[in-house]
Amino acid sequence: MTTDGFVPAGTEIGFVGLGIMGEPMARNLLRAGYSLKVHNRSRPALDRLVSEGATAAHSPAEVADGADVAITMLPDSPDVEAVVTGDDGIAASLTGGSVLIDMSTISPVMTRRLAASLAARDITMLDAPVSGGQQGAIDGALSIMVGGDKFVFEACRPIFEHLGKSITLVGESGAGQVTKACNQAIVAGTIQIVAEALTLASRSGVDPATVREALLGGFASSKILEVHGKRILDRQFDPGFKVRLHEKDLKIALETAADARVPLFTTALLKQLLTCLVAQGHGERDHSALALLTEELAGAAA
Protein backbone atom coordinates (compact mmCIF):
# COMPACT_ATOMS: atom_id res chain seq x y z
CA MET A 1 0.00 0.00 0.00
CA THR A 2 1.33 3.47 -0.79
CA THR A 3 0.15 6.86 0.31
CA ASP A 4 0.04 10.12 -1.56
CA GLY A 5 0.27 12.54 1.35
CA PHE A 6 3.00 14.80 2.62
CA VAL A 7 4.45 11.90 4.58
CA PRO A 8 4.50 9.21 1.87
CA ALA A 9 5.45 5.57 2.36
CA GLY A 10 9.17 5.43 2.97
CA THR A 11 9.07 8.39 5.36
CA GLU A 12 11.13 7.55 8.41
CA ILE A 13 9.00 7.22 11.51
CA GLY A 14 10.18 6.63 15.06
CA PHE A 15 7.73 4.80 17.34
CA VAL A 16 8.01 4.55 21.12
CA GLY A 17 5.67 2.34 23.15
CA LEU A 18 4.76 -1.09 21.82
CA GLY A 19 2.08 -2.07 24.32
CA ILE A 20 -1.33 -3.60 23.72
CA MET A 21 -2.18 -0.63 21.46
CA GLY A 22 1.22 0.52 20.20
CA GLU A 23 2.35 -2.81 18.81
CA PRO A 24 -0.52 -3.32 16.34
CA MET A 25 -0.44 0.40 15.42
CA ALA A 26 3.29 0.21 14.64
CA ARG A 27 2.66 -2.97 12.66
CA ASN A 28 0.03 -1.23 10.52
CA LEU A 29 2.52 1.54 9.67
CA LEU A 30 5.19 -1.00 8.83
CA ARG A 31 2.78 -2.83 6.53
CA ALA A 32 1.85 0.49 4.92
CA GLY A 33 5.46 0.87 3.78
CA TYR A 34 6.86 3.33 6.29
CA SER A 35 10.46 2.96 7.41
CA LEU A 36 9.99 2.29 11.12
CA LYS A 37 12.42 2.61 14.03
CA VAL A 38 10.94 1.28 17.27
CA HIS A 39 11.70 1.43 20.97
CA ASN A 40 10.04 -0.28 23.90
CA ARG A 41 10.94 -1.00 27.51
CA SER A 42 10.35 -4.75 27.21
CA ARG A 43 11.76 -6.98 24.47
CA PRO A 44 9.09 -9.34 23.08
CA ALA A 45 7.01 -6.80 21.14
CA LEU A 46 10.21 -5.11 19.95
CA ASP A 47 11.59 -8.43 18.67
CA ARG A 48 8.34 -9.25 16.88
CA LEU A 49 8.34 -5.93 15.00
CA VAL A 50 12.06 -6.19 14.16
CA SER A 51 11.40 -9.64 12.70
CA GLU A 52 8.75 -7.98 10.53
CA GLY A 53 11.15 -5.32 9.23
CA ALA A 54 11.39 -2.55 11.82
CA THR A 55 14.71 -1.31 13.19
CA ALA A 56 15.32 -1.52 16.94
CA ALA A 57 16.47 1.59 18.80
CA HIS A 58 17.94 1.53 22.30
CA SER A 59 16.49 4.81 23.47
CA PRO A 60 13.84 7.37 22.54
CA ALA A 61 16.65 9.66 21.37
CA GLU A 62 17.86 6.96 18.98
CA VAL A 63 14.29 6.40 17.72
CA ALA A 64 13.95 10.06 16.83
CA ASP A 65 17.42 10.44 15.33
CA GLY A 66 16.88 11.22 11.67
CA ALA A 67 13.12 10.65 11.86
CA ASP A 68 10.71 13.07 10.18
CA VAL A 69 7.93 11.96 12.51
CA ALA A 70 8.10 10.45 15.99
CA ILE A 71 5.07 8.74 17.50
CA THR A 72 4.56 7.99 21.19
CA MET A 73 1.97 5.56 22.58
CA LEU A 74 2.58 5.40 26.33
CA PRO A 75 0.54 4.76 29.47
CA ASP A 76 0.44 8.14 31.22
CA SER A 77 1.59 11.77 31.37
CA PRO A 78 4.85 11.12 33.29
CA ASP A 79 5.84 8.45 30.76
CA VAL A 80 5.38 10.82 27.85
CA GLU A 81 7.20 13.61 29.68
CA ALA A 82 10.17 11.30 30.40
CA VAL A 83 10.28 9.86 26.87
CA VAL A 84 10.09 13.29 25.26
CA THR A 85 12.12 15.57 27.54
CA GLY A 86 14.16 13.14 29.67
CA ASP A 87 17.83 12.22 29.18
CA ASP A 88 18.04 10.30 25.93
CA GLY A 89 14.56 11.60 25.18
CA ILE A 90 13.01 12.22 21.79
CA ALA A 91 13.45 15.99 22.08
CA ALA A 92 17.22 15.51 22.32
CA SER A 93 17.47 14.29 18.74
CA LEU A 94 14.37 15.51 16.85
CA THR A 95 15.42 18.27 14.47
CA GLY A 96 13.64 21.46 13.45
CA GLY A 97 10.75 20.88 11.05
CA SER A 98 9.98 17.42 12.41
CA VAL A 99 6.75 16.33 14.09
CA LEU A 100 5.96 14.56 17.35
CA ILE A 101 2.59 12.80 17.37
CA ASP A 102 1.62 11.75 20.88
CA MET A 103 -1.16 9.16 20.63
CA SER A 104 -1.15 8.35 24.36
CA THR A 105 -4.01 9.48 26.56
CA ILE A 106 -2.46 12.08 28.84
CA SER A 107 -3.20 15.40 30.48
CA PRO A 108 -4.08 18.28 28.11
CA VAL A 109 -2.16 20.56 30.48
CA MET A 110 1.01 18.45 30.09
CA THR A 111 0.35 18.26 26.35
CA ARG A 112 0.22 22.04 25.98
CA ARG A 113 3.38 22.43 28.06
CA LEU A 114 5.31 19.91 25.96
CA ALA A 115 3.98 21.38 22.71
CA ALA A 116 5.11 24.87 23.73
CA SER A 117 8.58 23.72 24.70
CA LEU A 118 8.99 21.78 21.44
CA ALA A 119 7.62 24.70 19.38
CA ALA A 120 10.51 26.82 20.69
CA ARG A 121 12.78 24.44 18.79
CA ASP A 122 10.60 24.39 15.65
CA ILE A 123 9.25 20.91 16.37
CA THR A 124 5.48 20.60 16.03
CA MET A 125 3.54 18.40 18.41
CA LEU A 126 0.14 16.92 17.61
CA ASP A 127 -1.87 15.30 20.40
CA ALA A 128 -3.78 12.43 18.83
CA PRO A 129 -5.32 10.12 21.44
CA VAL A 130 -7.44 7.30 20.16
CA SER A 131 -10.46 5.22 21.09
CA GLY A 132 -11.54 1.86 19.79
CA GLY A 133 -9.41 -0.46 21.90
CA GLN A 134 -7.00 -3.23 20.92
CA GLN A 135 -9.28 -4.55 18.19
CA GLY A 136 -9.55 -1.09 16.66
CA ALA A 137 -5.75 -0.81 16.75
CA ILE A 138 -5.35 -4.20 15.05
CA ASP A 139 -7.94 -3.40 12.41
CA GLY A 140 -6.63 0.12 11.76
CA ALA A 141 -10.09 1.27 12.72
CA LEU A 142 -9.43 3.61 15.65
CA SER A 143 -11.15 6.93 16.28
CA ILE A 144 -8.42 9.55 16.41
CA MET A 145 -9.01 12.94 18.07
CA VAL A 146 -6.31 15.39 17.04
CA GLY A 147 -5.23 18.72 18.50
CA GLY A 148 -2.66 20.98 16.89
CA ASP A 149 -1.68 22.84 13.77
CA LYS A 150 -4.05 22.32 10.84
CA PHE A 151 -1.30 22.20 8.19
CA VAL A 152 0.76 19.67 10.11
CA PHE A 153 -2.39 17.64 10.75
CA GLU A 154 -3.12 17.49 7.02
CA ALA A 155 0.50 16.58 6.33
CA CYS A 156 0.25 13.68 8.77
CA ARG A 157 -3.18 12.52 7.63
CA PRO A 158 -1.77 9.58 5.61
CA ILE A 159 -0.26 8.20 8.82
CA PHE A 160 -3.56 8.56 10.67
CA GLU A 161 -5.42 6.89 7.82
CA HIS A 162 -3.39 3.72 8.30
CA LEU A 163 -4.34 3.67 11.98
CA GLY A 164 -7.92 4.83 12.15
CA LYS A 165 -11.28 5.26 10.43
CA SER A 166 -12.68 8.35 12.13
CA ILE A 167 -10.01 11.09 12.15
CA THR A 168 -11.01 14.51 13.48
CA LEU A 169 -8.99 17.67 13.99
CA VAL A 170 -10.87 18.99 17.04
CA GLY A 171 -8.84 22.12 17.71
CA GLU A 172 -5.50 23.50 18.79
CA SER A 173 -2.85 21.84 20.90
CA GLY A 174 -4.43 19.88 23.77
CA ALA A 175 -7.87 19.72 22.13
CA GLY A 176 -7.41 16.05 21.23
CA GLN A 177 -6.69 15.21 24.86
CA VAL A 178 -9.64 17.31 26.07
CA THR A 179 -11.91 15.43 23.66
CA LYS A 180 -10.53 12.10 24.85
CA ALA A 181 -11.16 13.16 28.47
CA CYS A 182 -14.78 13.99 27.50
CA ASN A 183 -15.07 10.60 25.82
CA GLN A 184 -13.76 8.73 28.86
CA ALA A 185 -16.05 10.61 31.24
CA ILE A 186 -19.11 9.84 29.11
CA VAL A 187 -18.17 6.18 28.68
CA ALA A 188 -17.60 5.67 32.43
CA GLY A 189 -20.77 7.54 33.33
CA THR A 190 -22.89 5.58 30.91
CA ILE A 191 -21.47 2.23 32.06
CA GLN A 192 -22.12 3.10 35.70
CA ILE A 193 -25.72 4.26 35.19
CA VAL A 194 -26.47 1.20 33.02
CA ALA A 195 -24.93 -0.98 35.74
CA GLU A 196 -27.08 0.71 38.39
CA ALA A 197 -30.22 0.26 36.30
CA LEU A 198 -29.59 -3.42 35.52
CA THR A 199 -28.76 -4.14 39.17
CA LEU A 200 -31.90 -2.32 40.28
CA ALA A 201 -33.92 -4.42 37.85
CA SER A 202 -32.50 -7.79 38.87
CA ARG A 203 -32.65 -7.04 42.61
CA SER A 204 -36.27 -5.90 42.15
CA GLY A 205 -37.18 -9.23 40.58
CA VAL A 206 -37.25 -8.07 36.97
CA ASP A 207 -35.16 -9.81 34.29
CA PRO A 208 -32.36 -7.35 33.39
CA ALA A 209 -32.02 -8.82 29.89
CA THR A 210 -35.69 -7.97 29.22
CA VAL A 211 -35.17 -4.49 30.65
CA ARG A 212 -32.15 -3.93 28.39
CA GLU A 213 -34.17 -5.06 25.36
CA ALA A 214 -37.10 -2.83 26.30
CA LEU A 215 -34.82 0.21 26.70
CA LEU A 216 -32.78 -0.19 23.52
CA GLY A 217 -34.27 2.08 20.88
CA GLY A 218 -35.61 4.66 23.36
CA PHE A 219 -33.89 7.64 24.96
CA ALA A 220 -31.95 5.30 27.28
CA SER A 221 -30.27 3.62 24.33
CA SER A 222 -26.53 3.93 23.85
CA LYS A 223 -23.59 2.03 22.47
CA ILE A 224 -22.77 1.22 26.12
CA LEU A 225 -26.24 -0.24 26.86
CA GLU A 226 -25.79 -2.34 23.75
CA VAL A 227 -22.19 -3.55 24.25
CA HIS A 228 -21.37 -3.18 27.94
CA GLY A 229 -24.95 -3.93 28.98
CA LYS A 230 -24.57 -7.26 27.16
CA ARG A 231 -21.17 -7.85 28.82
CA ILE A 232 -22.73 -7.28 32.25
CA LEU A 233 -25.56 -9.73 31.52
CA ASP A 234 -23.09 -12.31 30.14
CA ARG A 235 -20.63 -11.77 33.04
CA GLN A 236 -17.86 -11.03 30.50
CA PHE A 237 -15.39 -8.93 32.46
CA ASP A 238 -12.16 -9.77 30.60
CA PRO A 239 -10.80 -6.56 29.04
CA GLY A 240 -11.70 -4.79 26.74
CA PHE A 241 -10.59 -1.66 28.45
CA LYS A 242 -9.13 -2.00 31.90
CA VAL A 243 -10.60 -0.46 35.05
CA ARG A 244 -7.20 0.89 36.18
CA LEU A 245 -6.67 2.70 32.86
CA HIS A 246 -10.11 4.20 33.01
CA GLU A 247 -9.38 5.35 36.56
CA LYS A 248 -6.26 7.08 35.23
CA ASP A 249 -8.26 8.71 32.42
CA LEU A 250 -10.80 10.16 34.85
CA LYS A 251 -7.93 11.49 36.96
CA ILE A 252 -6.88 13.35 33.81
CA ALA A 253 -10.43 14.55 33.17
CA LEU A 254 -10.68 15.89 36.73
CA GLU A 255 -7.28 17.59 36.57
CA THR A 256 -8.32 19.19 33.29
CA ALA A 257 -11.59 20.29 34.87
CA ALA A 258 -9.80 21.68 37.93
CA ASP A 259 -7.51 23.62 35.62
CA ALA A 260 -10.58 25.06 33.85
CA ARG A 261 -12.44 25.55 37.17
CA VAL A 262 -15.34 23.30 36.17
CA PRO A 263 -16.91 21.15 38.92
CA LEU A 264 -17.74 17.72 37.49
CA PHE A 265 -19.86 16.04 40.18
CA THR A 266 -20.64 12.82 38.35
CA THR A 267 -17.14 12.42 36.92
CA ALA A 268 -15.68 12.88 40.40
CA LEU A 269 -17.96 10.19 41.79
CA LEU A 270 -17.09 7.86 38.91
CA LYS A 271 -13.40 8.31 39.68
CA GLN A 272 -14.08 7.26 43.28
CA LEU A 273 -16.05 4.21 42.15
CA LEU A 274 -13.22 3.15 39.83
CA THR A 275 -10.71 3.66 42.65
CA CYS A 276 -12.93 1.48 44.82
CA LEU A 277 -13.06 -1.16 42.09
CA VAL A 278 -9.25 -1.18 41.81
CA ALA A 279 -9.00 -1.46 45.61
CA GLN A 280 -11.33 -4.47 45.47
CA GLY A 281 -8.87 -6.21 43.13
CA HIS A 282 -10.74 -5.61 39.86
CA GLY A 283 -8.21 -3.22 38.25
CA GLU A 284 -7.29 -5.60 35.44
CA ARG A 285 -10.90 -6.33 34.50
CA ASP A 286 -13.00 -4.64 31.85
CA HIS A 287 -14.58 -1.33 32.91
CA SER A 288 -18.00 -2.95 32.66
CA ALA A 289 -16.97 -4.52 36.00
CA LEU A 290 -18.43 -1.34 37.52
CA ALA A 291 -21.51 -3.56 37.68
CA LEU A 292 -19.66 -5.90 40.05
CA LEU A 293 -19.03 -3.01 42.42
CA THR A 294 -22.70 -2.03 42.55
CA GLU A 295 -23.62 -5.68 43.05
CA GLU A 296 -21.00 -6.16 45.80
CA LEU A 297 -22.08 -2.99 47.57
CA ALA A 298 -25.64 -4.28 47.44
CA GLY A 299 -24.50 -7.43 49.23
CA ALA A 300 -25.81 -10.90 48.57
CA ALA A 301 -29.04 -11.00 46.59
CA ALA A 302 -32.08 -11.47 48.79
Next chain:
Amino acid sequence: MTTDGFVPAGTEIGFVGLGIMGEPMARNLLRAGYSLKVHNRSRPALDRLVSEGATAAHSPAEVADGADVAITMLPDSPDVEAVVTGDDGIAASLTGGSVLIDMSTISPVMTRRLAASLAARDITMLDAPVSGGQQGAIDGALSIMVGGDKFVFEACRPIFEHLGKSITLVGESGAGQVTKACNQAIVAGTIQIVAEALTLASRSGVDPATVREALLGGFASSKILEVHGKRILDRQFDPGFKVRLHEKDLKIALETAADARVPLFTTALLKQLLTCLVAQGHGERDHSALALLTEELAGAAA
Protein backbone atom coordinates in the same frame (compact mmCIF):
# COMPACT_ATOMS: atom_id res chain seq x y z
CA MET B 1 -60.25 1.65 12.65
CA THR B 2 -61.30 -1.58 14.29
CA THR B 3 -59.36 -4.03 16.36
CA ASP B 4 -59.52 -7.79 16.55
CA GLY B 5 -58.37 -8.32 20.15
CA PHE B 6 -60.16 -9.30 23.30
CA VAL B 7 -61.06 -5.67 23.88
CA PRO B 8 -62.43 -4.72 20.47
CA ALA B 9 -63.51 -1.27 19.39
CA GLY B 10 -66.70 -0.44 21.23
CA THR B 11 -65.35 -1.77 24.50
CA GLU B 12 -66.15 0.69 27.25
CA ILE B 13 -63.04 2.31 28.65
CA GLY B 14 -62.82 4.76 31.54
CA PHE B 15 -59.92 7.22 31.43
CA VAL B 16 -58.72 9.38 34.33
CA GLY B 17 -56.05 12.03 33.87
CA LEU B 18 -56.12 14.23 30.76
CA GLY B 19 -52.83 16.02 31.15
CA ILE B 20 -50.12 16.67 28.59
CA MET B 21 -49.85 12.89 28.02
CA GLY B 22 -53.31 11.63 28.94
CA GLU B 23 -55.30 13.90 26.63
CA PRO B 24 -53.68 12.78 23.36
CA MET B 25 -53.69 9.16 24.56
CA ALA B 26 -57.43 9.30 25.31
CA ARG B 27 -57.99 10.96 21.94
CA ASN B 28 -56.21 8.12 20.13
CA LEU B 29 -58.48 5.57 21.86
CA LEU B 30 -61.56 7.61 20.97
CA ARG B 31 -60.47 7.76 17.33
CA ALA B 32 -59.83 4.01 17.39
CA GLY B 33 -63.52 3.51 18.10
CA TYR B 34 -63.57 2.80 21.82
CA SER B 35 -66.46 4.06 23.91
CA LEU B 36 -64.68 6.45 26.26
CA LYS B 37 -65.75 7.90 29.61
CA VAL B 38 -63.29 10.53 30.85
CA HIS B 39 -62.52 12.36 34.08
CA ASN B 40 -60.08 15.14 34.83
CA ARG B 41 -59.59 17.67 37.62
CA SER B 42 -59.61 20.66 35.26
CA ARG B 43 -62.22 21.33 32.57
CA PRO B 44 -60.58 22.37 29.28
CA ALA B 45 -59.12 18.99 28.25
CA LEU B 46 -62.31 17.29 29.43
CA ASP B 47 -64.45 19.62 27.32
CA ARG B 48 -62.28 19.07 24.25
CA LEU B 49 -62.63 15.30 24.48
CA VAL B 50 -66.37 15.47 25.15
CA SER B 51 -66.71 17.62 22.01
CA GLU B 52 -64.96 14.81 20.15
CA GLY B 53 -67.33 12.11 21.42
CA ALA B 54 -66.24 11.12 24.91
CA THR B 55 -68.60 11.09 27.89
CA ALA B 56 -67.72 13.22 30.90
CA ALA B 57 -67.71 11.62 34.35
CA HIS B 58 -67.73 13.59 37.60
CA SER B 59 -65.55 11.21 39.58
CA PRO B 60 -63.18 8.30 39.10
CA ALA B 61 -65.92 6.03 40.45
CA GLU B 62 -68.29 7.26 37.74
CA VAL B 63 -65.59 6.72 35.09
CA ALA B 64 -65.19 3.12 36.12
CA ASP B 65 -68.89 2.39 36.49
CA GLY B 66 -69.73 -0.19 33.83
CA ALA B 67 -66.28 0.00 32.24
CA ASP B 68 -64.44 -3.17 31.24
CA VAL B 69 -61.14 -1.34 31.39
CA ALA B 70 -60.12 1.73 33.38
CA ILE B 71 -56.95 3.64 32.50
CA THR B 72 -55.15 6.10 34.77
CA MET B 73 -52.51 8.60 33.60
CA LEU B 74 -51.62 10.69 36.64
CA PRO B 75 -48.61 12.61 37.97
CA ASP B 76 -47.43 10.59 40.95
CA SER B 77 -48.03 7.69 43.35
CA PRO B 78 -50.34 9.56 45.78
CA ASP B 79 -52.54 10.67 42.87
CA VAL B 80 -52.97 7.11 41.64
CA GLU B 81 -53.61 5.85 45.16
CA ALA B 82 -56.29 8.50 45.72
CA VAL B 83 -57.96 7.97 42.33
CA VAL B 84 -58.01 4.20 42.73
CA THR B 85 -58.73 3.60 46.42
CA GLY B 86 -60.05 6.96 47.64
CA ASP B 87 -63.70 7.91 48.23
CA ASP B 88 -65.39 7.92 44.83
CA GLY B 89 -62.35 6.05 43.55
CA ILE B 90 -62.16 3.66 40.65
CA ALA B 91 -62.02 0.64 42.93
CA ALA B 92 -65.42 1.54 44.35
CA SER B 93 -67.18 0.82 41.06
CA LEU B 94 -64.94 -1.52 39.02
CA THR B 95 -66.50 -4.95 38.98
CA GLY B 96 -64.90 -8.39 39.11
CA GLY B 97 -63.23 -9.41 35.83
CA SER B 98 -62.40 -5.86 34.85
CA VAL B 99 -58.93 -4.42 34.34
CA LEU B 100 -57.15 -1.33 35.65
CA ILE B 101 -54.26 -0.16 33.47
CA ASP B 102 -52.13 2.41 35.26
CA MET B 103 -49.98 4.20 32.68
CA SER B 104 -48.65 6.78 35.16
CA THR B 105 -45.03 6.62 36.30
CA ILE B 106 -45.28 5.71 39.97
CA SER B 107 -43.56 3.62 42.62
CA PRO B 108 -43.36 -0.13 41.90
CA VAL B 109 -43.94 -0.70 45.62
CA MET B 110 -47.22 1.25 45.50
CA THR B 111 -48.10 -0.54 42.25
CA ARG B 112 -47.69 -3.97 43.82
CA ARG B 113 -49.72 -2.94 46.86
CA LEU B 114 -52.60 -1.63 44.73
CA ALA B 115 -52.46 -4.67 42.44
CA ALA B 116 -52.69 -7.02 45.43
CA SER B 117 -55.65 -5.17 46.96
CA LEU B 118 -57.50 -5.14 43.61
CA ALA B 119 -56.70 -8.81 42.97
CA ALA B 120 -58.59 -9.66 46.16
CA ARG B 121 -61.69 -8.33 44.38
CA ASP B 122 -60.92 -10.13 41.09
CA ILE B 123 -59.80 -6.91 39.38
CA THR B 124 -56.52 -7.23 37.48
CA MET B 125 -54.08 -4.33 37.45
CA LEU B 126 -51.45 -3.82 34.78
CA ASP B 127 -48.70 -1.25 35.31
CA ALA B 128 -47.89 0.23 31.91
CA PRO B 129 -45.73 3.35 32.18
CA VAL B 130 -44.61 4.91 28.94
CA SER B 131 -41.75 6.82 27.46
CA GLY B 132 -41.64 8.95 24.33
CA GLY B 133 -43.05 12.22 25.61
CA GLN B 134 -45.96 14.33 24.41
CA GLN B 135 -45.08 13.87 20.75
CA GLY B 136 -45.02 10.09 21.20
CA ALA B 137 -48.43 10.30 22.89
CA ILE B 138 -49.87 12.38 20.03
CA ASP B 139 -48.42 10.08 17.38
CA GLY B 140 -49.46 6.88 19.17
CA ALA B 141 -45.77 6.01 19.13
CA LEU B 142 -44.99 5.56 22.83
CA SER B 143 -42.78 2.86 24.30
CA ILE B 144 -44.93 0.95 26.79
CA MET B 145 -43.36 -1.16 29.54
CA VAL B 146 -45.93 -3.48 31.04
CA GLY B 147 -45.96 -5.48 34.26
CA GLY B 148 -48.68 -7.98 35.15
CA ASP B 149 -50.58 -11.06 34.07
CA LYS B 150 -49.59 -12.34 30.63
CA PHE B 151 -53.14 -13.28 29.61
CA VAL B 152 -54.60 -9.93 30.61
CA PHE B 153 -51.69 -8.19 28.86
CA GLU B 154 -52.52 -10.04 25.63
CA ALA B 155 -56.20 -9.22 26.05
CA CYS B 156 -55.34 -5.53 26.37
CA ARG B 157 -52.77 -5.48 23.58
CA PRO B 158 -55.20 -3.82 21.08
CA ILE B 159 -55.50 -0.86 23.44
CA PHE B 160 -51.73 -0.58 23.77
CA GLU B 161 -51.31 -0.78 20.01
CA HIS B 162 -53.36 2.38 19.57
CA LEU B 163 -51.07 4.19 22.00
CA GLY B 164 -47.58 2.91 21.32
CA LYS B 165 -45.16 1.31 18.93
CA SER B 166 -42.83 -0.63 21.23
CA ILE B 167 -44.93 -2.68 23.65
CA THR B 168 -43.11 -5.04 26.00
CA LEU B 169 -44.40 -7.26 28.79
CA VAL B 170 -41.36 -7.06 31.05
CA GLY B 171 -42.56 -9.18 33.96
CA GLU B 172 -45.05 -9.48 36.78
CA SER B 173 -46.87 -6.70 38.60
CA GLY B 174 -44.54 -3.73 39.21
CA ALA B 175 -42.04 -4.80 36.53
CA GLY B 176 -43.24 -2.08 34.16
CA GLN B 177 -42.58 0.56 36.82
CA VAL B 178 -39.18 -0.93 37.68
CA THR B 179 -38.25 -0.79 33.99
CA LYS B 180 -39.41 2.81 33.77
CA ALA B 181 -37.33 3.67 36.84
CA CYS B 182 -34.30 2.09 35.12
CA ASN B 183 -35.05 4.11 32.00
CA GLN B 184 -35.28 7.37 33.91
CA ALA B 185 -32.05 6.71 35.82
CA ILE B 186 -30.16 5.97 32.60
CA VAL B 187 -31.59 8.99 30.80
CA ALA B 188 -30.72 11.38 33.66
CA GLY B 189 -27.25 9.87 34.07
CA THR B 190 -26.48 10.12 30.40
CA ILE B 191 -27.70 13.72 30.15
CA GLN B 192 -25.60 14.74 33.15
CA ILE B 193 -22.38 13.10 31.95
CA VAL B 194 -22.86 14.54 28.46
CA ALA B 195 -23.45 17.95 30.06
CA GLU B 196 -20.27 17.61 32.13
CA ALA B 197 -18.25 16.59 29.08
CA LEU B 198 -19.53 19.42 26.87
CA THR B 199 -18.96 21.97 29.64
CA LEU B 200 -15.45 20.62 30.21
CA ALA B 201 -14.77 20.97 26.49
CA SER B 202 -16.04 24.52 26.13
CA ARG B 203 -14.38 25.75 29.33
CA SER B 204 -11.11 24.15 28.16
CA GLY B 205 -11.25 26.11 24.93
CA VAL B 206 -12.47 23.29 22.69
CA ASP B 207 -15.59 23.66 20.55
CA PRO B 208 -18.24 21.43 22.17
CA ALA B 209 -20.06 20.95 18.84
CA THR B 210 -16.88 19.49 17.34
CA VAL B 211 -16.43 17.26 20.41
CA ARG B 212 -20.00 15.98 20.10
CA GLU B 213 -19.44 15.20 16.41
CA ALA B 214 -16.15 13.44 17.14
CA LEU B 215 -17.75 11.29 19.85
CA LEU B 216 -20.89 10.26 17.96
CA GLY B 217 -20.29 6.84 16.48
CA GLY B 218 -17.84 5.71 19.19
CA PHE B 219 -18.47 4.16 22.60
CA ALA B 220 -19.60 7.54 23.95
CA SER B 221 -22.47 7.67 21.48
CA SER B 222 -26.03 7.58 22.70
CA LYS B 223 -29.47 8.85 21.83
CA ILE B 224 -28.90 11.46 24.55
CA LEU B 225 -25.59 12.73 23.06
CA GLU B 226 -27.45 13.00 19.78
CA VAL B 227 -30.68 14.68 20.93
CA HIS B 228 -29.96 16.32 24.30
CA GLY B 229 -26.36 17.08 23.33
CA LYS B 230 -27.77 19.06 20.41
CA ARG B 231 -30.31 20.76 22.69
CA ILE B 232 -27.50 21.84 25.04
CA LEU B 233 -25.46 23.27 22.15
CA ASP B 234 -28.53 25.05 20.74
CA ARG B 235 -29.62 26.32 24.19
CA GLN B 236 -33.05 24.72 23.67
CA PHE B 237 -34.32 24.17 27.19
CA ASP B 238 -38.08 24.30 26.56
CA PRO B 239 -39.58 20.93 27.52
CA GLY B 240 -39.50 18.14 26.24
CA PHE B 241 -39.47 16.44 29.60
CA LYS B 242 -39.53 18.63 32.66
CA VAL B 243 -36.79 18.72 35.30
CA ARG B 244 -39.33 18.50 38.14
CA LEU B 245 -40.91 15.35 36.71
CA HIS B 246 -37.52 13.76 36.24
CA GLU B 247 -36.68 14.63 39.85
CA LYS B 248 -39.86 12.82 40.90
CA ASP B 249 -38.94 9.80 38.78
CA LEU B 250 -35.51 9.50 40.40
CA LYS B 251 -37.19 9.74 43.81
CA ILE B 252 -39.17 6.67 42.72
CA ALA B 253 -36.01 4.93 41.47
CA LEU B 254 -34.26 5.54 44.79
CA GLU B 255 -37.26 4.37 46.83
CA THR B 256 -37.40 1.24 44.70
CA ALA B 257 -33.67 0.73 45.22
CA ALA B 258 -33.96 1.27 48.97
CA ASP B 259 -36.74 -1.30 49.04
CA ALA B 260 -34.45 -3.77 47.22
CA ARG B 261 -31.41 -2.72 49.33
CA VAL B 262 -29.39 -1.61 46.29
CA PRO B 263 -27.12 1.45 46.72
CA LEU B 264 -27.30 3.59 43.58
CA PHE B 265 -24.51 6.14 44.00
CA THR B 266 -24.87 7.89 40.67
CA THR B 267 -28.67 7.90 40.70
CA ALA B 268 -28.59 9.41 44.19
CA LEU B 269 -26.27 12.19 43.03
CA LEU B 270 -28.45 12.82 39.97
CA LYS B 271 -31.47 13.23 42.21
CA GLN B 272 -29.58 15.86 44.21
CA LEU B 273 -28.54 17.69 41.04
CA LEU B 274 -32.15 17.73 39.80
CA THR B 275 -33.31 19.00 43.21
CA CYS B 276 -30.67 21.72 42.94
CA LEU B 277 -31.89 22.59 39.45
CA VAL B 278 -35.49 22.89 40.69
CA ALA B 279 -34.28 25.06 43.58
CA GLN B 280 -32.52 27.32 41.06
CA GLY B 281 -35.85 27.89 39.32
CA HIS B 282 -35.36 25.54 36.38
CA GLY B 283 -38.03 22.97 37.30
CA GLU B 284 -40.23 23.69 34.29
CA ARG B 285 -37.36 23.46 31.80
CA ASP B 286 -36.28 20.44 29.81
CA HIS B 287 -34.07 17.96 31.69
CA SER B 288 -31.20 18.84 29.34
CA ALA B 289 -31.03 21.98 31.53
CA LEU B 290 -28.78 19.86 33.75
CA ALA B 291 -26.11 21.51 31.58
CA LEU B 292 -27.17 24.92 32.95
CA LEU B 293 -26.50 23.69 36.46
CA THR B 294 -22.96 22.52 35.66
CA GLU B 295 -22.33 25.80 33.86
CA GLU B 296 -23.73 27.89 36.73
CA LEU B 297 -21.71 25.94 39.29
CA ALA B 298 -18.63 26.60 37.16
CA GLY B 299 -19.33 30.32 37.41
CA ALA B 300 -18.76 32.81 34.64
CA ALA B 301 -16.55 31.55 31.82
CA ALA B 302 -12.95 32.71 32.16
